[in-house]
Amino acid sequence: MDPSRGRDDGVRQPGATGDRSTLTLQINGTERTLTLDHRTTVLDALREHLGLTGAKKGCDHGQCGACTVIVDGRRANSCLLLAVAHDGAAITTVEGLADGDRLHPLQEAFLDRDALQCGYCTPGQLCSAVGMLGEAADGFPSHVTPRRAPVSAPAPLGADEIRERMSGNLCRCGAYPRIVEAIEDVAP
Amino acid sequence: MSQAPPPLGTPVLRHEGREKVTGTARYAAEHTPPGCLYGWPVPATLARGRVDAIRAQEALALPGVHAVLTHDNAPRLKEPDDPVLAVLQNDRVPHRGWPVALVVADTPEGARAGAEALRITYETAGHDVLLGEDHPGLYIPETVNGGYPAVRERGDIERAFATAPVQIDATYTIGALHNHPMEPHATTAQWDEGGHLTVYDSSQGSTKVRDSLATAFGIRPQQITAVSEHVGGGFGSKGTPRPQAVLAAMAARHTGRPVKIALPRRQMPAVTGHRAPTVQHVRLGADLDGTLTAVGHEIITHTSTVKEFVEQAAVPARIMYGSATSRTAHRVVALDVPSPSWMRAPGEAPGMYALESAMDELASALGMDPVELRIRNDPANEPDSGRAFSSRGLAACLEKGAARFGWYDRDPRPAIREEGPLLLGTGVAAATYPVYIAPSSASAHAAPDGSYRIRVNATDIGTGARTVLAQIAADALGAPLENVRIDIGSSDLPDAPLAGGSSGTASWGWSVHKACTLLRRQTGERTGPVPADGLTVTADTQQETAEESPYARHAFGAHFAEVAVHSRTGEVRLRRMLGVFAAGRILNSRTARSQFIGGMTMGVGMALTEASTMDPVFGDFTESDLASYHVPACADVPEIEAHWIDEEDPHLNPMGSKGIGEIGIVGAAAAVGNAVRHATGIRLRSLPLTPDTLLPYLL
Numbered sequence: 001m002d003p004s005r006g007r008d009d010g011v012r013q014p015g016a017t018g019d020r021s022t023l024t025l026q027i028n029g030t031e032r033t034l035t036l037d038h039r040t041t042v043l044d045a046l047r048e049h050l051g052l053t054g055a056k057k058g059c060d061h062g063q064c065g066a067c068t069v070i071v072d073g074r075r076a077n078s079c080l081l082l083a084v085a086h087d088g089a090a091i092t093t094v095e096g097l098a099d100g101d102r103l104h105p106l107q108e109a110f111l112d113r114d115a116l117q118c119g120y121c122t123p124g125q126l127c128s129a130v131g132m133l134g135e136a137a138d139g140f141p142s143h144v145t146p147r148r149a150p151v152s153a154p155a156p157l158g159a160d161e162i163r164e165r166m167s168g169n170l171c172r173c174g175a176y177p178r179i180v181e182a183i184e185d186v187a188p
Numbered sequence: 189m190s191q192a193p194p195p196l197g198t199p200v201l202r203h204e205g206r207e208k209v210t211g212t213a214r215y216a217a218e219h220t221p222p223g224c225l226y227g228w229p230v231p232a233t234l235a236r237g238r239v240d241a242i243r244a245q246e247a248l249a250l251p252g253v254h255a256v257l258t259h260d261n262a263p264r265l266k267e268p269d270d271p272v273l274a275v276l277q278n279d280r281v282p283h284r285g286w287p288v289a290l291v292v293a294d295t296p297e298g299a300r301a302g303a304e305a306l307r308i309t310y311e312t313a314g315h316d317v318l319l320g321e322d323h324p325g326l327y328i329p330e331t332v333n334g335g336y337p338a339v340r341e342r343g344d345i346e347r348a349f350a351t352a353p354v355q356i357d358a359t360y361t362i363g364a365l366h367n368h369p370m371e372p373h374a375t376t377a378q379w380d381e382g383g384h385l386t387v388y389d390s391s392q393g394s395t396k397v398r399d400s401l402a403t404a405f406g407i408r409p410q411q412i413t414a415v416s417e418h419v420g421g422g423f424g425s426k427g428t429p430r431p432q433a434v435l436a437a438m439a440a441r442h443t444g445r446p447v448k449i450a451l452p453r454r455q456m457p458a459v460t461g462h463r464a465p466t467v468q469h470v471r472l473g474a475d476l477d478g479t480l481t482a483v484g485h486e487i488i489t490h491t492s493t494v495k496e497f498v499e500q501a502a503v504p505a506r507i508m509y510g511s512a513t514s515r516t517a518h519r520v521v522a523l524d525v526p527s528p529s530w531m532r533a534p535g536e537a538p539g540m541y542a543l544e545s546a547m548d549e550l551a552s553a554l555g556m557d558p559v560e561l562r563i564r565n566d567p568a569n570e571p572d573s574g575r576a577f578s579s580r581g582l583a584a585c586l587e588k589g590a591a592r593f594g595w596y597d598r599d600p601r602p603a604i605r606e607e608g609p610l611l612l613g614t615g616v617a618a619a620t621y622p623v624y625i626a627p628s629s630a631s632a633h634a635a636p637d638g639s640y641r642i643r644v645n646a647t648d649i650g651t652g653a654r655t656v657l658a659q660i661a662a663d664a665l666g667a668p669l670e671n672v673r674i675d676i677g678s679s680d681l682p683d684a685p686l687a688g689g690s691s692g693t694a695s696w697g698w699s700v701h702k703a704c705t706l707l708r709r710q711t712g713e714r715t716g717p718v719p720a721d722g723l724t725v726t727a728d729t730q731q732e733t734a735e736e737s738p739y740a741r742h743a744f745g746a747h748f749a750e751v752a753v754h755s756r757t758g759e760v761r762l763r764r765m766l767g768v769f770a771a772g773r774i775l776n777s778r779t780a781r782s783q784f785i786g787g788m789t790m791g792v793g794m795a796l797t798e799a800s801t802m803d804p805v806f807g808d809f810t811e812s813d814l815a816s817y818h819v820p821a822c823a824d825v826p827e828i829e830a831h832w833i834d835e836e837d838p839h840l841n842p843m844g845s846k847g848i849g850e851i852g853i854v855g856a857a858a859a860v861g862n863a864v865r866h867a868t869g870i871r872l873r874s875l876p877l878t879p880d881t882l883l884p885y886l887l
Contacts, residue, residue, distance in 0.1 A: 019251075039297040048296065053218035054211020056420070058370045059453040063814040066370055094211035107209040111201060114778045117786060118650030119208030120370040120420025126209060159826075167821040170814060172370050172421050173650050174789030176825040178782060 023087035027052070028096025036083050043067045043078040046093060054094035054123045058170070065169035068124035068131070069093050075131025077168075094123035097130065106130060109182035117173035125169045129183050132165045133157075137188070157187040193662035194669055196843060199778035203654040203674070204418065213418040216390040217374035217450040224376065225254055227439050227449035228299035229432065230289035230306055231458060232281040235315035235807025236524040239279040239288050243307035247291060250305060252298035255443050257290040263438045266406040271495045272459070272527050273404055275431045276438065281310065282494050283526050284808040285458020287431055292439045292447060315524040317807040319465050319490045325521040326488055332500040332518050333534055334622075340506055340572055343513030345471075349482035352473025356549045360470065360542035361874045364800040364809060365463035366456070366817055367531045369649075371420020373460050374450035377436035384411050385440075389433050391416045392426040393686025395645050398679035400429045401437060409679075417677040419649040423790070424530030425460045426649070427688040432459075457809045457817075461529025462800070464489045464499045468542035472550050473511075478564045480511035483571075485543060488519045492527040496520070499528065500535030504620055504854075505543050507742055510567030524807055530688065532790055533850035536621055537857075541794070541875065544617035544858035549871065552602075558616050558862070559586050559595060559746075570740035578739035578839035581770020582618060585746040588833060589768035590616070593748035603869035610752040612763070613867025617858035619745035619769070621851040623694070623840060626685035629728035630699035632661065632707040636718045639671045642704070645684040646676040646696040651849055652779030653692055659775060660697045660843060664704035682726065690743075690847020693775065694840065695733070701842045703727035739839045743846040745769035747788065747859035753867045755886050758879035760796055760864055764827040767856070770835045772846035780848055784830035787852020792828075793820040794853070795860035799876050 022035045025042075027050065034049055043060075046052040046069070055078055058066030062080040069078045070092040078091075097104040106129050109115070116122040139152035144164045155161065162180050171179065194200060207213035232239075244256040262276035275287045291302035316325075329338050349355060376388040385405070391397045394414035402409040419426065432449045439447040451460070466489045473482030485505035491497050502516040531537070551558035563583045569576050590596060598614050599605070605612040630644035642661045646653045654674050662669045675681055685695050707725040711718060750763040767788050774780045797818035801810040811817040830852070837844055857875060865871045870885040 037295060037297050039301075040295075044296060047218070048220065051220075052211075053214060056215075056371070057217070057450065058372070059814050061453065061813060061815065063453075064370065094209075098210055103206075103209065110209050111205045114202060114205075114782050116202070116205065116208055116650075117652070117779075117782055118370065118419060118421040119204070119213055120215065122208050123211045163823040163826070167823040170370065170819055170821060172368060172423070172790070172819055173782075174786030174820070174825070175782060176789065176820070176822045177785055177828050179822065 021084050023084060025086065026090040028092055038082065038084045040083050041079050042081040042083050042086060042091065045083040046078065052093055052095055056120050056123055058120065065128060066121050066124040068128045068169060070127055070131050073134065075128050094126055097126060105186045106182065109185040113178045113182040115175050115178035115182040117175055121169060121171045125171065125179055128166060128169045133187060159184060191668050193667060194659065196659060196663050196773060196775050197777055200655055200659055200669065200776055202652055202779060203658060215371055215418050215420050216376060216388045217448055219376045219388040220448065221378050221446040224446040224448055225292050225294055225443060226296045226299045227436060227447050228291045228303040229287045229435060229449065229455060230291065230303045231285040231455055232288045233284065234281060234310050234312050235284045235317060237281050237310050237312040239281060240309040240311050242289055246307065247302040247305040250298060250302050252294040253291060253302040254294065255292040255439065256306065257439060257442060258288065263441055265404045268404040269400050270428055273400065273429060273431060273434045275434055283458065283492055283524055284806065285455065285526055287435065287459065290435050290439055292443055315807045317523050317525050317802050318804055319467065319488065319521065319523065321467055321488060323521045326519045329496060329498050329518065329520050332498040334500050334503065336500055336503050339517040341515045345482045345484055345513040345515045348513040349471050349473040349484065352481050353476050354474045354550065354553050356472040356546050356553060358470055358546055358549060358873055360468045360545060362538050362541060363465045364802065365531055365794060365798055366800055367423040367425035367461065368456065368814065368817065368819055369421030369423055369425060372451045372453055372456060373426060373430045373432050375433040375436040376446060376448040377440040378446035379440050385437055386413045387433060387437060388415045390419050390426055391429060392419065392422040392647050392649055392688055394647065394677065394679045395683045396686050397429045397433060401433060404434055405437065412679065414679040415677060416647050419647060422649045423532045424534065424688060427530050427686050430460050453814060454812045457812045458526045462526060463531035463534065463538065464491065464528035466499055466501045466538045468501055470542050470546040472546050474550055474554065478554050478556050478561045480509050480565045481513065483509060483511040483514045486515065486517045490523045490525055490528065491520050492525050493522050494527045497528045499538060501539035503535050504539045506572035507570055507620055508543060508618065509565040510571050514571065525802065532787065533621060533854050536854040540619065540855045541857045544855050545861055548615065548862040548865065557600065559590050562586055562618055573740060575738065575740040578741045579835050579837040580744060581833050581835050582744040584833045585744055585768040585770050589746040589748050589766055592831065593766045595748060602866050609755050611755055611867040612750065612752050613863045614748065614750045615859045615862030615866055617747050617855040617862060619747060619851050619855035621690055621743045621847065621854055623741035623743065623846050624689040624691035625733050625841065626691055626695045627728060627730045627733045628684040628695045628699040629682040629726065630703045631682050631724055631726040632703040633722050633724040634707055634711055634718050635722045636720060639673065640665055640667055641673045641675065642700055643675045643681045644696050644700055645679055645681040646692060647687045648676060649687050651687065651692065651783060652776060653687065655779060656693055656775045657696055657700050661700050661704045664701045665708050690849040694845055694847060697843050698729045698732065698841045699727055702729060737839060741840065743769065743771040743851050745851050745855065747855050749859040749863045751860060751863040751867055753864060753882065758883035758886055760877050762792055762826060762860065766829045767852060769832045769851055771832060771848045771851060772835050772837050772840055773844040774832055775843060775845055781830050783848050784852040785828050787850060788828050788830065788856045789820055789825050791853040791856020792825065792860060794875060795857035796876050797824065
């Protein structure tokens with residue numbers, strides 16, 4: 001026996017060793033039940049277990065935003081979420097933004113404005129923009145929102161607001177000016 | 189007229205844009221063949237020494253861990269064509285972060301836990317990681333990156349400089365910089381029963397990946413298929429295969445299963461290359477009317493003990509400005525540091541920061557407008573070689589940029605424009621990048637239904653290669669764009685060079701143009717219809733590209749920047765930036781604009797936020813992830829505009845194009861630094877211009 005090969009534990013039963021759990025996620029409107037290692041993040045569950053590779057792994061540490069998805073209506077870095085802690089959550093990924101063949105208006109705007117190059121940050125930018133528009137509509141302020149702005153009223157989104165609110169999503173190709181234009185096209 | 193191809197330059201939409209915005213474009217780590225295992229590389233935790241022992245029992249006992257590869261049991265390689273690929277072959281540790289083991293498990297979580305459970309002991313040797321002007325190991329290399337001679341001299345610069353009425357003598361420093369493409373380097377590798385290796389690799393050129401792996405594993409290139417269909421940026425760091433490709437192929441062979449490795453972000457700075465730090469000594473001597481009489485640019489930099497790579501930062505001074513005398517020279521020292529490599533515009537990006545800052549200093553010393561100073565020294569022929577320029581649009585870029593930016597409204601006196609606590613200023617700098625071209629092959633197939641299929645192993649790392657190659661093909665065929673299908677991104681396609689040196693479109697495009705032109709002639713000469721199985725033409729540009737051009741061929745550009753510096757915090761905010769470029773014929777105005785702006789944005793990072801510190805104790809880059817290494821974020825990048833001048837240059841290639849992927853970063857940092865100097869009166873000569881470096885001068 002090759003001593004460099006580890007022991008093969010084979011397929012485990014859910015919960016058999018206490019290091020796995022069975023949980024259900026509502027992904028893009030479809031219920032998916034999975035038995036996952038407790039260490040598995042929502043991002044790895046999507047990418048490695050469900051074949052939904054739209055959400056990207058750029059840093060795995062919540063630093064780049066490439067893994068952004070929408071969890072129960074709010075954007076989140078899926079690399080920072082343990083799947084086991086999100087049983088029952090409703091998750092929208094980039095694959096769930098379009099309505100069949102009809103692209104989401106933000107997806108259309110990203111194409112029109114050429115708001116992408118390598119495309120690796122793009123799914124995160126799109127999900128982040130969807131979440132951000134929702135936050136603004138709900139009156140969430142940002143660092144650049146004027147202090148006297150009415151509380152809880154929808155925040156108007158100029159370029160500065162968009163730049164500030166989208167700064168959790170890095171783009172190394174430098175598509176930012178185009179991304180801001182694309183979001184401005186769609187923002188109310 | 190819907191049957192006519194769109195003229196070159198049309199802003200055609202990005203071909204694979206829909207896949208990218210819907211999340212269906214698959215990158216290297218997004219291929220998971222059945223039975224696929226996951227690899228986690230284990231980096232060395234010392235800067236120099238050897239691995240004494242690796243105890244793997246605990247790791248192997250963890251559930252799901254299949255194998256631990258070390259130098260004791262990893263497959264033996266033949267000598268790779270790049271020494272950075274010779275991983276797990278011996279116990280030597282040449283720098284911190286060098287892979288000393290690979291843990292393979294059936295899940296990513298298992299592989300990572302296995303890596304943490306390894307017990308590794310080392311024999312340490314003292315390390316030497318700091319670049320300094322008095323380092324005794326500095327030597328003059330034979331050549332520098334790009335194959336240029338390390339030293340060039342023209343005339344008696346010492347005398348010319350000493351007697352010049354106006355002199356600038358300044359030293360500029362830039363620390364290491366990291367490419368950090370958003371997609372970490374990744375490979376999925378699989379051997380089939382017949383011994384054929386398939387790798388999905390995040391690379392800028394999979395023909396090169398195939399050939400390097402063939403050399404390393406001692407097999408024929410035909411036994412390997414390397415696929416790089418979608419690549420999440422590279423900026424040079426994926427221009428050559430990286431260790432994860434070798435590790436994945438080794439592990440797949442060892443376990444008999446497909447293996448996927450995506451490098452953890454924090455491991456990237458050590459094994460995927462970096463822009464080497466430079467200390468650049470610039471001397472400019474000029475007459476009182478601004479005419480340069482002496483140009484000296486002498487740099488020192490580091491390389492690793494694994495391989496020699498010399499950042500050619502003094503090379504652009506051989507091209508930029510006329511002067512009767514010149515000395516451009518490089519010295520390098522091999523340190524116990526990770527191997528430096530290509531990062532967007534190697535040589536030009538750091539070199540032009542220093543030269544263009546010095547030109548700004550000279551303009552200040554002369555009391556002359558910096559745009560005028562540059563135009564005054566715009567040479568008729570390339571200063572170093574005496575060759576005529578095939579085209580040189582520098583003056584036109586400066587003039588057009590100055591007009592568009594509103595440059596001449598500026599009061600040249602520093603530190604007088606205030607807006608509350610902010611100090612405002614504007615700066616200018618020039619850009620240059622050489623025209624490179626490499627031999628490529630392509631095939632063009634005409635089907636009886638009027639459709640065409642073009643095959644070439646180009647790589648689209650975000651440039652829009654697919655799109656522009658389809659445009660070139662449609663143009664050469666005289667066919668509508670929608671009838672042209674383009675296949676790229678696999679080494680099973682006709683061999684092609686990598687996406688690097690801003691040479692991709694010119695190199696691939698020439699072979700596509702040639703194949704399509706020949707095909708069009710063939711179909712035109714036929715009397716009957718296209719046969720049932722179609723017509724195929726294959727072409728390569730070996731001969732065309734082998735001939736050295738009698739012309740000096742370079743793209744040029746000019747950057748204009750406006751900054752606001754907070755007088756109490758030292759924070760520099762870019763307000764707006766405008767670039768104008770002369771890069772031959774622009775083939776797709778939409779994707780070209782995106783690339784120019786992207787390069788400029790990376791230059792803003794170089795100017796203001798990107799810093800990597802070599803820790804002398806640990807012998808490592810301190811800022812190794814995206815929380816500590818600050819690439820520009822959305823709020824750091826306000827209005828950036830890119831424009832170009834229409835340049836007709838018949839001495840390039842059939843499309844008349846120069847490369848555009850890198851020139852956007854060249855000179856950008858100098859423009860920002862010059863604007864900071866105009867805003868504050870403070871001339872810093874070290875990047876980045878962070879608040880802590882400015883504040884002592886503002887208080």
